[in-house]
Amino acid sequence: MKTVVVVGGGITGLTTLYYLQKLSLEHDIDLKCLLIERDQQLGGKIRTNTEGGFIIEAGADSIVARHEEVLALIEELHLIDNAVYNETGTSYIYTNGELHKIPLDSIFGIPMSPEAIHESTLVSEEGKEAALKDLESKNTHFTKNSSIGEFLETFLGKELVENQIAPVLSGVYSGNLYSLTMASTLPYLLDYKNEYGSIMKGLSENRKKFKGNSNKKFISFKNGLSTIITRLEEQCGNETILKGIETNKIQRVGDRYEVQLKGKGSILADYVIMATPHDVTQQILDDERLNPHFNQLRNSSLISVYVGFDIPDEELPADGTGFIVSGGNGVKCEACTWTSRKWKHTSRENNLLVRLFYKSTNPHYNKLKELSDEELTSVALTDIKQSIGIDANPVSVDVTSWENLMPNYNLNHNHSVQALELHMLSEWPGVKLAGASYYGVGIGACIQNGKKTAGSIIEDIIKT
Numbered sequence: 001m002k003t004v005v006v007v008g009g010g011i012t013g014l015t016t017l018y019y020l021q022k023l024s025l026e027h028d029i030d031l032k033c034l035l036i037e038r039d040q041q042l043g044g045k046i047r048t049n050t051e052g053g054f055i056i057e058a059g060a061d062s063i064v065a066r067h068e069e070v071l072a073l074i075e076e077l078h079l080i081d082n083a084v085y086n087e088t089g090t091s092y093i094y095t096n097g098e099l100h101k102i103p104l105d106s107i108f109g110i111p112m113s114p115e116a117i118h119e120s121t122l123v124s125e126e127g128k129e130a131a132l133k134d135l136e137s138k139n140t141h142f143t144k145n146s147s148i149g150e151f152l153e154t155f156l157g158k159e160l161v162e163n164q165i166a167p168v169l170s171g172v173y174s175g176n177l178y179s180l181t182m183a184s185t186l187p188y189l190l191d192y193k194n195e196y197g198s199i200m201k202g203l204s205e206n207r208k209k210f211k212g213n214s215n216k217k218f219i220s221f222k223n224g225l226s227t228i229i230t231r232l233e234e235q236c237g238n239e240t241i242l243k244g245i246e247t248n249k250i251q252r253v254g255d256r257y258e259v260q261l262k263g264k265g266s267i268l269a270d271y272v273i274m275a276t277p278h279d280v281t282q283q284i285l286d287d288e289r290l291n292p293h294f295n296q297l298r299n300s301s302l303i304s305v306y307v308g309f310d311i312p313d314e315e316l317p318a319d320g321t322g323f324i325v326s327g328g329n330g331v332k333c334e335a336c337t338w339t340s341r342k343w344k345h346t347s348r349e350n351n352l353l354v355r356l357f358y359k360s361t362n363p364h365y366n367k368l369k370e371l372s373d374e375e376l377t378s379v380a381l382t383d384i385k386q387s388i389g390i391d392a393n394p395v396s397v398d399v400t401s402w403e404n405l406m407p408n409y410n411l412n413h414n415h416s417v418q419a420l421e422l423h424m425l426s427e428w429p430g431v432k433l434a435g436a437s438y439y440g441v442g443i444g445a446c447i448q449n450g451k452k453t454a455g456s457i458i459e460d461i462i463k464t
Helices: 011-026 068-076 114-119 125-135 148-156 158-173 188-196 199-205 226-236 278-285 373-388 413-427 443-463
Strands: 002-007 031-037 048-051 054-057 083-085 090-095 098-101 218-221 241-243 247-253 256-261 266-269 271-274 299-312 320-325 335-337 351-359 394-407 431-433
Touching (some): 002 011, 002 266, 011 031, 011 226, 048 394, 054 299, 054 394, 068 443, 090 158, 114 125, 125 148, 125 158, 125 199, 148 158, 188 199, 247 278, 271 278, 335 373, 351 373
Parallel strands (some): 002 031, 031 241, 090 320, 271 431
Antiparallel strands (some): 090 098, 247 256, 256 266, 299 351, 299 394, 320 335, 335 351
């Protein structure tokens, strides 16, 4: 019998455990699996709270539906009937005290047609002319390791990138576009440019992949996103999951690994999967040879503030689902989701629920992170009043700080991950790195990575 230990009970760790058990049964492999989580609650950055008639997601609020593994897993877990999709509507950019619509025929603010460029109120006529050059210009030197900011600016113009694309993409990937590679963000844009001669043409030809027939691109569940965590825990079984236990250290013992637990002895394993943030993994492995590569990886921070009101969400602008802030406009938040409008299931009485984001890239962040929850609520209420004109006392508030827990990919990210993989293969061959720190920040990417990691271990066992 082989023993596999998964360290970390977020979506990556749980998905890995689930597929290890599933694949071992399919291949008739005698496999003992254990998952160790230092917190008493599973889910990592997936955490659903209920308060005052609202469903509140303190971390991630949805899963991108287009990942093949996402729908497959939801079907396997018999959660399809429980799934809900986002309401479609207009997203805005808040700049100079006004809300500007992001053209519907765009993805991440990137236009999918010339008409979408002409529709934008965020770009001057000169900026629109510059963006249209994408239809004629050719790529001569950009690769997937190039800066996505430089790539987009070269072919779509500086003004469109700064005013419309950067606020959206920087919010999604928690970083400066000029410090992010295409490989770690939207690698298919380079393929489209090379194949179709135009970013816009490529997006247009593949629009079904992004828009779909219903334009409903995100999935949650009737009782919140934690539903998938609860179901995975049920499927995997309590006997395979140890909660409230911290992993202190891992030591190689011949061809196996001793997983040392704080105050709980140790476990001898044939394989160990580290589905923890990179800095936690670095501390547990405590290997100086790996430190130069681990040190190249970055995390960022985020404060999330939910505010619920006893007023109907009809008071929001018609057909809107939220806005992203284009810097230096008086409000302190980076973005605001009109949650009760975007996710109908989150407000039982159809009352207004909004969520504001304050990120560590924010020039006010160092002061904001020192504030009490009451003071942060006051900041949020001021931002709400200034941006959408709602001036009322809240009936529900939820403040969550994710300090140094948001992976932030930079230009060196892929190189660092590849270097880590090589060193792990030679020095820690039975230990696998997994999760958002390395292989994609979205839940869909984590599910995909968990399934792939489980598959690689099963293949290795079959070969031996």
